[in-house]
Amino acid sequence: MLRKIRIVVAAVVFICLSLLFLDFTGVWSPKLSFLASIQALEAVLALNVLVIVALVLVTLLFGRVYCSVICPLGIMQDIISAPGSRKHRNRFSYKKELPWLRYGILGVFVLLIILGCTSIAALIAPYGAFGRMMTELFAPLYGWCNNILASISEHNGSVTFYPVQVAVRSLPTFIVAAVSFVVIFAFARIGGRLWCNTVCPVGTVLGLISRFAIFKPVINNSKCISCGICARGCKASCINPKEHSIDYSRCVMCMDCLENCTHGAITIAKAPCKSCKTKTEPTESKPEADTSVNGGRRAFITGAVLAAGAVTLNAQKKDADGGLAAIEEKKKPHREVPLKPAGAQSLKHFSKNCVACQLCVTECPFGVLSPSTSLETLMQPEMNFEKGFCRTSCNRCSQVCPAGAIKPITPEEKTSIRIGHAVVILDNCLPGSEGQPCGNCSRHCPTGAITMVDGPKDQKIPAVNTELCIGCGSCEYHCPARPYPAIYVEGHLIHNQI
Numbered sequence: 001m002l003r004k005i006r007i008v009v010a011a012v013v014f015i016c017l018s019l020l021f022l023d024f025t026g027v028w029s030p031k032l033s034f035l036a037s038i039q040a041l042e043a044v045l046a047l048n049v050l051v052i053v054a055l056v057l058v059t060l061l062f063g064r065v066y067c068s069v070i071c072p073l074g075i076m077q078d079i080i081s082a083p084g085s086r087k088h089r090n091r092f093s094y095k096k097e098l099p100w101l102r103y104g105i106l107g108v109f110v111l112l113i114i115l116g117c118t119s120i121a122a123l124i125a126p127y128g129a130f131g132r133m134m135t136e137l138f139a140p141l142y143g144w145c146n147n148i149l150a151s152i153s154e155h156n157g158s159v160t161f162y163p164v165q166v167a168v169r170s171l172p173t174f175i176v177a178a179v180s181f182v183v184i185f186a187f188a189r190i191g192g193r194l195w196c197n198t199v200c201p202v203g204t205v206l207g208l209i210s211r212f213a214i215f216k217p218v219i220n221n222s223k224c225i226s227c228g229i230c231a232r233g234c235k236a237s238c239i240n241p242k243e244h245s246i247d248y249s250r251c252v253m254c255m256d257c258l259e260n261c262t263h264g265a266i267t268i269a270k271a272p273c274k275s276c277k278t279k280t281e282p283t284e285s286k287p288e289a290d291t292s293v294n295g296g297r298r299a300f301i302t303g304a305v306l307a308a309g310a311v312t313l314n315a316q317k318k319d320a321d322g323g324l325a326a327i328e329e330k331k332k333p334h335r336e337v338p339l340k341p342a343g344a345q346s347l348k349h350f351s352k353n354c355v356a357c358q359l360c361v362t363e364c365p366f367g368v369l370s371p372s373t374s375l376e377t378l379m380q381p382e383m384n385f386e387k388g389f390c391r392t393s394c395n396r397c398s399q400v401c402p403a404g405a406i407k408p409i410t411p412e413e414k415t416s417i418r419i420g421h422a423v424v425i426l427d428n429c430l431p432g433s434e435g436q437p438c439g440n441c442s443r444h445c446p447t448g449a450i451t452m453v454d455g456p457k458d459q460k461i462p463a464v465n466t467e468l469c470i471g472c473g474s475c476e477y478h479c480p481a482r483p484y485p486a487i488y489v490e491g492h493l494i495h496n497q498i
Helices: 001-023 040-045 050-064 065-067 074-080 101-113 126-155 172-193 201-210 256-260 296-312 347-353 359-361 398-399 474-478
Strands: 215-220 268-270 368-371 381-382 417-422 449-456 461-465 487-497
Touching: 001 065, 001 074, 001 126, 001 201, 001 256, 001 359, 040 050, 040 201, 050 065, 065 074, 065 126, 065 201, 074 126, 074 172, 101 201, 215 296, 256 268, 347 487, 359 368, 359 398, 368 398, 381 474, 417 461
Parallel strands: none
Antiparallel strands: 215 268, 368 381, 417 487, 449 461
């Protein structure tokens, strides 16, 4: 019964977290964003004391329940490693712990966080890795299926579904997500929770705490017949059938062993000691054969298919104005300082806390946020205005950020936060370069920071009051100059108030 409850809760959490990244309507984010805030690493970065204390207490009571019920990457590994046929059942075996590898990776991870290299550390952060895979690999497939339904609805005169743009937001981030999926898929098929117990820094920290858990799976030596079924079905490879012991630092409390043991020799009980393993008198048992299946080739093929599919699922873009005139593609201007959303406080604060989970990218309804391709801030979101601009009435990115990289703000507070300022390039401006009247930037400026003043060729040219400009990007987005806009927004290292 405990195992069934764990599976049901884990399935609900996994589906809800997946909807956070897949849903493009914004309906589910207000209801489900709390699940992102209770992720372990993100709670630490956001200094969410209540969540941190709760996770520590739960781990001290029941061990690594977090890894089996709350962590989406852990649940994904359970889905991948689930036996697909009879020959894949009971394919695991006990393996000794590799403490030098676990704690070595943890030490490097913590050092990178301290040094502010969070974008590099985020490569193995569990929630961030899950978010990138969902956003870059599965969201395009989800959008493609939606567009098929939208086409069918349109054909039948219904508006139940509507088409959305499907495209790869960033090639480097897509490649990282694809490689991560292939590696984790291979780890899960070969060794179950091998990734969690060798690479994942959150699993290592929780493993240290779970050594002192009060309630744990305990082997009753008087009932055990040394059949070894529990060890062959343990995806954490932490049950030693020869010594009748369990390595609690690697046990993820999946409770599969309770159901696999037909003699009721394993129960959840108060552990007899505080050591990492409970030992009883050893009994003779036959050596267990290593029946693990090498799924590397299958993982590679699956990852390659997903990669090819996601790359080809680009939305059809309009390339003509009413079918008469070709529209030249707008190019992104070079910014000395990248733009970060209101609530990020500063470039340093954002870079230090962001785990590049891409949730804010998914939630942005105007396509302003996209993953960075810079090595210093690789995969961390930054603002660009080719597809839209940042409305002062929208604060969704600040409401869903689980790591505190974007602090929660209200729409009213956002109207007075200066994240950057507009810069005019007269050589690109239509009144200055072609003598044609324009004024789009001034008409669409929500704060009145842009006014039109006398310029060359008896035309009005834009002038920017940097004290009023908040860097929303409306001027850059509405500028008709091609390929580069005549006005663009330069970011601020530190955000401040008007």
